[in-house]
Amino acid sequence: GAVVSQHPSRVICKSGTSVKIECRSLDFQATTMFWYRQFPKKSLMLMATSNEGSKATYEQGVEKDKFLINHASLTLSTLTVTSAHPEDSSFYICSASHRLAGVGNEQFFGPGTRLTVL
């Protein structure tokens, strides 16, 4: 199956700093990538939809100036948490859409990035 990677797998940073998380589709081109956030014991919540070469679409309540998304190529999307605060500590997960003909299994998830802001 298609593989999606994320880097780093975990990061600890000081309050006020910015953190960049990468999401890569390793063996396929993904025109659309999605960024989710997951708080402890909660389900995944969509933050934004990222299409290659265009601006990301953010969900209601997600600050686009705080969570910068860049999808510059068909295999890479980045999420930058700017001026991070402790309440941004969470598990960030990306997924990428890939057309596997006739399967209907078209979305593949990365392993997630654990962000801890001190």
Added chain:
Amino acid sequence: DAKTTQPPSMDCAEGRAANLPCNHSTISGNEYVYWYRQIHSQGPQYIIHGLKNNETNEMASLIITEDRKSSTLILPHATLRDTAVYYCIVRVPDNYGQNFVFGPGTRLSVLP
């Protein structure tokens, strides 16, 4: 909003079959049922999906009722490594620009 309802938690003895139910009474004719699971601190993992016929793969079986208003995911011989949160999702397939909507899922604990 998620279109499915699942029990919040279930226990299963190791080696026994785990049967995870899901209600999706408002499912549309062109929507499939998908199952994913999430082991602690990992990304969601695809398990299986289906439209109306029962499906089986190396991981699990999916039984969908004739009226398609509910389904059951069956792990035939649960192991400790199957302990995870299981998500039942309904959506139109091959919709590449649409995200998956996750509900709270069922937390399955496989007990030794």
